[in-house]
Amino acid sequence: MEIIQEALQRRQKALSEYDSKRLLRAYGFPVVREKLVTSRAGAEKAAKEIGLPVVLKGCSPEVTHKTEKKLIEIDLRSLKEVGRAYDGIVQRAGDTNLDGILVQEMVKGSRELVIGMIRDAQFGPCVMFGLGGIFTEVLKDVSFRIAPLERRDALEMAKEIKGAPVLGAYRGMEPVDMDLLVSMLIGAGKLGLDLEAVKEVDVNPLIISGSKPVAVDALVVLEEKGKP
Numbered sequence: 001m002e003i004i005q006e007a008l009q010r011r012q013k014a015l016s017e018y019d020s021k022r023l024l025r026a027y028g029f030p031v032v033r034e035k036l037v038t039s040r041a042g043a044e045k046a047a048k049e050i051g052l053p054v055v056l057k058g059c060s061p062e063v064t065h066k067t068e069k070k071l072i073e074i075d076l077r078s079l080k081e082v083g084r085a086y087d088g089i090v091q092r093a094g095d096t097n098l099d100g101i102l103v104q105e106m107v108k109g110s111r112e113l114v115i116g117m118i119r120d121a122q123f124g125p126c127v128m129f130g131l132g133g134i135f136t137e138v139l140k141d142v143s144f145r146i147a148p149l150e151r152r153d154a155l156e157m158a159k160e161i162k163g164a165p166v167l168g169a170y171r172g173m174e175p176v177d178m179d180l181l182v183s184m185l186i187g188a189g190k191l192g193l194d195l196e197a198v199k200e201v202d203v204n205p206l207i208i209s210g211s212k213p214v215a216v217d218a219l220v221v222l223e224e225k226g227k228p
Helices: 004-011 016-025 041-052 081-093 133-139 150-161 178-194
Strands: 034-037 054-059 070-078 099-105 112-120 124-131 142-146 199-207 212-215 218-222
Touching: 004 054, 004 218, 016 034, 016 054, 016 199, 016 218, 034 041, 041 081, 041 099, 054 081, 070 081, 070 099, 081 099, 081 212, 099 150, 112 133, 112 178, 124 133, 124 150, 124 178, 133 178, 133 199, 150 178, 178 199, 178 212
Parallel strands: none
Antiparallel strands: 034 099, 054 070, 054 099, 112 124, 112 199, 124 142, 199 212, 199 218
16 A cells, blocks of 8 residues: 555654554544644634634654644634644644644544554454543453454454443443444454554544544554565
8 A cells, every 4th residue: 555655665663643544544444534734824724624623733653642742732712722732733843753733623522442453473463442542551441353353253342341331322322333333343454464564553542423433543553574
């Protein structure tokens, strides 16, 4: 795939968030509405087109932990806030080589999931599913399957986690669109089988907006010895 080939030629260790989501979209993942911009005016225009409130993020394959570097501004409710946030992110990025600034729709939802793919030395591509957000590493409420996945495998993964009840009609919320979730899990496995150069995929958080899972952040880690 061209995105992978170009990244490897540039000796990138990972795809940027923007390119990660472009890749995931090709494998059936619904992703947040967003635009990559390179100017303050561009950010304000994108925010107006997407609709306030929005989120701004510094975008670079060199930055995998944007929060720690303070390259994220959330819940921006006016164009003035958007412009100020753009300038602030660029300033804090310093010498980091940014591809641009991502202007994203502010997706709201109280349920957060995670989907991942890990290339195991023994078993090959393995798909991971569980509760997402900031507590993923703390709770470790996840399940795994070796790719390729069938619908039955994906449904079993969803039922195995302790937090499975949140996938149903929970506290007045709609049940999660399981057909869409299943297709995403199957797609994660297919991605791992198709693209040997992809070492890891981390889609976190996957926010449930109404009933639909939406990828609002993603990271694709590359392995130079692989062949895209």
